[in-house]
Amino acid sequence: MNVAPSPRTQVRRGANRADYEQRTIRRILDAGLIAHVGVQTSDGPLVLPMAYGCDDEALYLHGAAANHLLGSGAGHDICASITLLDGLVMARTPFHNSMNYRSVVVRGLATKITDPAAKLQALRIITDHVVPNWDVGRPVSPTDNRKTLVLQMPLTEASAKIRTGDPIDEEHDVEGPWWAGVIPLETRFLAPRTAADCESSRPIPAHYVALEGTRTDER
Amino acid sequence: MNVAPSPRTQVRRGANRADYEQRTIRRILDAGLIAHVGVQTSDGPLVLPMAYGCDDEALYLHGAAANHLLGSGAGHDICASITLLDGLVMARTPFHNSMNYRSVVVRGLATKITDPAAKLQALRIITDHVVPNWDVGRPVSPTDNRKTLVLQMPLTEASAKIRTGDPIDEEHDVEGPWWAGVIPLETRFLAPRTAADCESSRPIPAHYVALEGTRTDER
Numbered sequence: 281m282n283v284a285p286s287p288r289t290q291v292r293r294g295a296n297r298a299d300y301e302q303r304t305i306r307r308i309l310d311a312g313l314i315a316h317v318g319v320q321t322s323d324g325p326l327v328l329p330m331a332y333g334c335d336d337e338a339l340y341l342h343g344a345a346a347n348h349l350l351g352s353g354a355g356h357d358i359c360a361s362i363t364l365l366d367g368l369v370m371a372r373t374p375f376h377n378s379m380n381y382r383s384v385v386v387r388g389l390a391t392k393i394t395d396p397a398a399k400l401q402a403l404r405i406i407t408d409h410v411v412p413n414w415d416v417g418r419p420v421s422p423t424d425n426r427k428t429l430v431l432q433m434p435l436t437e438a439s440a441k442i443r444t445g446d447p448i449d450e451e452h453d454v455e456g457p458w459w460a461g462v463i464p465l466e467t468r469f470l471a472p473r474t475a476a477d478c479e480s481s482r483p484i485p486a487h488y489v490a491l492e493g494t495r496t497d498e499r
Numbered sequence: 500m501n502v503a504p505s506p507r508t509q510v511r512r513g514a515n516r517a518d519y520e521q522r523t524i525r526r527i528l529d530a531g532l533i534a535h536v537g538v539q540t541s542d543g544p545l546v547l548p549m550a551y552g553c554d555d556e557a558l559y560l561h562g563a564a565a566n567h568l569l570g571s572g573a574g575h576d577i578c579a580s581i582t583l584l585d586g587l588v589m590a591r592t593p594f595h596n597s598m599n600y601r602s603v604v605v606r607g608l609a610t611k612i613t614d615p616a617a618k619l620q621a622l623r624i625i626t627d628h629v630v631p632n633w634d635v636g637r638p639v640s641p642t643d644n645r646k647t648l649v650l651q652m653p654l655t656e657a658s659a660k661i662r663t664g665d666p667i668d669e670e671h672d673v674e675g676p677w678w679a680g681v682i683p684l685e686t687r688f689l690a691p692r693t694a695a696d697c698e699s700s701r702p703i704p705a706h707y708v709a710l711e712g713t714r715t716d717e718r
Contacts, residue, residue: 316535318546323507324576327537357543
């Protein structure tokens with residue numbers, strides 16, 4: 281059933297572009313790298329970019345234990361917004377210009393994960409969401425784990441919104457002398473660069489090398 | 500003076516990466532295509548992706564007159580967050596993984612622009628921020644203008660945060676057997692595609708054609 285899971289999750293503008301299917305939402309979440317997370321603070325709304333991860337149940341966010349945004353969000357409603365920009369939509373008139381995109385908005389109660397094992401599992405999910413590497417490096421220590429604040433928010437109140445294709449112009453404009461179309465854009469990985477403090481002869485993990493030239497949303 | 504313009508604008512985490520210079524902020528705003536805008540609603544925080552534009556004084560946002568987020572934001576504090584992702588920073592341990600990015604956060608009172616001429620000027624700024632095209636198509640009509648809600652927020656409370664370069668690992672990890680480095684990424688325009696309802700022989704504006712293969716943040 282493709283209906284909003286709650287009134288506040290209902291897409292209001294461009295409702296024909298809304299999608300509440302879990303598969304659609306998950307596909308966009310898997311493709312994104314950054315969530316813009318909004319909380320209410322005593323100084324007004326605050327939105328910051330953050331890494332994230334997810335499984336079938338929840339979206340996970342992490343930061344330093346003293347992280348202001350996560351501290352403000354813990355135990356409160358927060359909102360996470362993930363957007364993949366696919367193209368500029370150039371109509372006959374700027375009034376109908378648009379963008380092609382895939383986006384997900386999640387609203388819900390953020391809770392702190394306190395159990396160390398659950399926290400470690402959430403950190404693994406966030407880490408491997410970017411590119412799988414949790415098992416490649418020096419394992420995260422119990423001290424690292426303690427220094428980290430991890431929040432989860434349920435995926436029960438999530439919605440996707442997708443725009444694809446051509447501009448939608450007014451009939452009387454279509455006959456006019458103006459060009460209309462789409463300027464697509466895409467984000468790709470470049471070749472990995474070894475850190476200055478790392479022996480240049482050290483082999484780059486093969487699955488990082490393989491990323492070169494691929495789209496970040498297809499990793 | 501590179502100090503935060505207000506306490507709530509002060510970058511708290513990674514303060515060494517903060518920059519409050521107007522030039523730095525403006526350069527990132529000019530390079531971005533999408534702002535994630537947060538407002539407080541009666542249902543909790545809401546963050547949505549939006550096109551935007553700016554001049555030396557203000558950030559401009561627009562939407563349909565009935566736009567829920569802009570309606571909730573008008574006359575209230577809002578937050579706009581613009582992020583350009585430049586690379587994945589792979590440390591010796593996932594605990595020190597990071598990302599390279601350029602970001603701006605603007606907090607401030609959003610006000611509705613009611614004067615039709617000022618609104619039209621703001622719409623031109625938003626339109627041409629994406630790629631210059633305001634003067635290319637059918638002009639925006641007074642009716643179009645009336646249907647549109649435009650908000651401005653001052654740029655007085657803005658901060659930039661920039662991370663570049665290698666991972667910062669712990670000394671005892673640097674000697675370990677693990678690779679460390681950066682996987683850069685970049686977003687580029689592809690060749691413009693003419694809309695299905697537009698004569699395929701109609702010439703694509705030369706400055707759109709010239710975008711092909713260029714970085715979106717260098718447009």
